[in-house]
Amino acid sequence: MIFETERLLLREMGQEDFKDLAEILQNPKVMYAYEHDFTNEDVQIWLNRQIDRYRRYGFGLWALILKETNEMVGQAGLTMQPYKNTDE
Numbered sequence: 001m002i003f004e005t006e007r008l009l010l011r012e013m014g015q016e017d018f019k020d021l022a023e024i025l026q027n028p029k030v031m032y033a034y035e036h037d038f039t040n041e042d043v044q045i046w047l048n049r050q051i052d053r054y055r056r057y058g059f060g061l062w063a064l065i066l067k068e069t070n071e072m073v074g075q076a077g078l079t080m081q082p083y084k085n086t087d088e
Helices: 015-025 040-055
Strands: 008-011 062-065 071-077
Touching: 008 015, 008 071, 015 040, 015 062
Parallel strands: none
Antiparallel strands: 008 062, 062 071
């Protein structure tokens, strides 16, 4: 666990989160800003990217788990972003 609130747990994602993550990333109402559909392969690439970020930087996007149901309801966190020929 990374962080805990009254209602949520934030933790690193793992392969066991694939199904829940796919439900989020493949929902057009949730992902409308991305302007494309996510295939299962895209979801796996997204998940692999987060796992690599934990290893490389010690942070990334974390699973938001609703304590009441133990359901993954989203993701939040920090990521490196390209800026002026460097990552910030």
